[in-house]
Amino acid sequence: xxxxxxxxxxxxxxxxxxxxxxxxxxxxxxxxxxxxxxxxxxxxxxxxxxxxxxxxxxxxxxxxxxxxxxxxxxxxxxxxxxxxxxxxxxxxxxxxxxxxxxxxxxxxxxxxxxxxxxxxxxxxxxxxxxxxxxxxxxxxxxxxxxxxxxxxxxxxxxxxxxxxxxxxxxxxxxxxxx
Numbered sequence: 001x002x003x004x005x006x007x008x009x010x011x012x013x014x015x016x017x018x019x020x021x022x023x024x025x026x027x028x029x030x031x032x033x034x035x036x037x038x039x040x041x042x043x044x045x046x047x048x049x050x051x052x053x054x055x056x057x058x059x060x061x062x063x064x065x066x067x068x069x070x071x072x073x074x075x076x077x078x079x080x081x082x083x084x085x086x087x088x089x090x091x092x093x094x095x096x097x098x099x100x101x102x103x104x105x106x107x108x109x110x111x112x113x114x115x116x117x118x119x120x121x122x123x124x125x126x127x128x129x130x131x132x133x134x135x136x137x138x139x140x141x142x143x144x145x146x147x148x149x150x151x152x153x154x155x156x157x158x159x160x161x162x163x164x165x166x167x168x169x170x171x172x173x174x175x176x177x178x
Contacts, residue, residue, distance in 0.1 A: 024064030
């Protein structure tokens with residue numbers, strides 16, 4: 001993040017993504033293992049077709065330093081499935097991952113969301129903490145189950161553990177703003 005003057009740091013700006021953010025998002029994901037990078041075209045679709053359920057964080061120079069891609073699974077409009085959540089190493093420790101997820105739940109069109117789901121590899125403790133913290137802040141449970149065992153992937157890949165957080169309601173309070 002860019003400093004304007006000594007001691008002044010510009011906080012990241014969280015935005016609805018647009019196609020011009022796709023290249024920055026894919027570059028960030030490619031340098032952020034263990035995330036699986038997808039095609040450039042995939043991120044263009046996420047930043048356009050799924051912009052209402054995704055967000056990017058940009059620094060003072062407009063560089064993408066964080067992002068969350070999500071969608072409503074077919075036939076489940078009350079569920080928001082977080083596909084990928086990423087924060088650049090330069091912006092970690094600022095609570096940006098949680099702010100990106102909170103952004104999705106606080107948007108005007110999100111009042112109908114009762115559940116948030118995601119998958120997390122067993123070795124990705126940081127992502128697990130983000131969603132565990134979300135559940136604690138909103139005083140709702142988080143359930144874990146295996147969505148995809150390692151055996152269904154080609155090559156080396158860990159299992160994908162489903163985290164289901166909720167149910168949320170319009171009156172679900174946030175108990176702590178980390």
